[in-house]
Amino acid sequence: MVLGAFAVCLVASGYYVVTQIVTIPRIRQEVERLPTVSLVELLPQPTATRTVAPTRVTEVRPTPTRIPTMTPVSTSTPTPVATATPTATATPTRRPATATPAFPYAGVELVAPATGTEFAGADQVIMLSWKAAGALGEDEGYGVTLRYQANGQPQTIEAWVRETSWRVPADLHGKLDAARPTVEWSVRVTKGASDGAPLSPASATWSFTWR
16 A cells, blocks of 8 residues: 555656656756747648739820811902092183283383481471383373371372472471371373373382471
8 A cells, every 4th residue: 555655656756757847847958949930830821812913004195186277268359440430620710810011111210209207397308209201292291199197087188290300398307196107109101090000010109207
């Protein structure tokens, strides 16, 4: 009995030594020496399927062909020839020509007093003179005309002489306006009287002052 118990103890001790002291620690050391392998690595890995990326097709647009534009050729339009429209020409009305009297004598040429001459005082003797127009006939002479202002109104004195001079009347001095003591005079050849038919153009008009 005791022997049997002892044998059991011996077997148990041997098992302990083998398992705990010799075998298990040794196995642990060997296991620790092994490289660590991940559980994921031990699992079967799916075969990677290579995905082929679709080739991008570049759309090639055809270059539009430019259709040439037909330029219309201008057809020359014939220029219309202007037809001359006859314009009515106004027929000028002929006026009867004014008959220019043909004087037998030329204009009388005055001599004195010249324009701008001044006289002072009522006792002045003023002689008008001119050149002869030619040999006068028996009923032909010189018509002398004086123009002046009296009381603000124009006045006229006429005389007819056959000589080439004439004296201004002395009483003319008292008739002249003091504000305008100017006397204008001219001479022409006339027939029979100062207001008779003119036989020459009127001479130039001269003037003098009588204060």
